[in-house]
Amino acid sequence: MASKVELVVEVKSPAEKLWTALRDSTELFPKIFPEQYKSIEIVEGDGKSAGTVRLLKYAEGVPLVTFAKEKVEVADDEKKVVSYSVVDGELVSFYTNFKVTVQVTPSTKDGADGGAVVNWTMNFDKASEQVPDPDVIKETADKTFHDLDEYLLKN
Structure with a gap:
């Protein structure tokens, strides 16, 4: 059964700066989030466009996962949207389908310029009814956007 979890995070960083950091996450995230990532490697592709496959190795202590392989499905710099599916790793045994989409838009709150809104969506199908909802992944995403x-x- 398909499930969907959504998260909206407002940040103070300009949309363009945040988007650039997310697109540079292969190099950036292991540096600024060593408690979360041991490394992120590009296995296939250029690291940015659709078809790219990345291998994420998680730090010790990260719940549920030691690694994940993700394939970029959509990468649109103009619309600031990226979407990827997990194709290998522990998550694949819990969820038969696991896809995350991230879109960054400039904030127009109170008519003020600056800041951004991150719309994060996770679509998944549980492998069985015993599999818990991936709440920890949503919490981690929320923390990551705020920490970033x-x-x-x-900087």
Whole structure:
């Protein structure tokens, strides 16, 4: 049964700066989130466009997963949207389909310019009814966007 989880995060960083950081996550995330990522490697493709496959190795202590292989399905810099499916790793045994889409838009809250809104959507099919909802992944995504925002505001 297909399930969908959505998350909306407002950040202070400009949309363009946040988008660039997300697109550079292969190099950036292991540096600024060593408690989460041991490494992120490009296995196939250029690292940015659709068809790219990345291998994410998680740090010790990260719940549920030691690694994940993800394939970029959509990469649209103009619309600031990226979508990827998990194709290998522990998540594949829990979820027969696991896809995440991230879109960054400039914030127009209170008519103020600056800041961005991240729309994060996770679509998944549980392998069985015993598999829990991936709440920890949503919580991690939320924390990552806030921590990335903090990092970008200082750098």
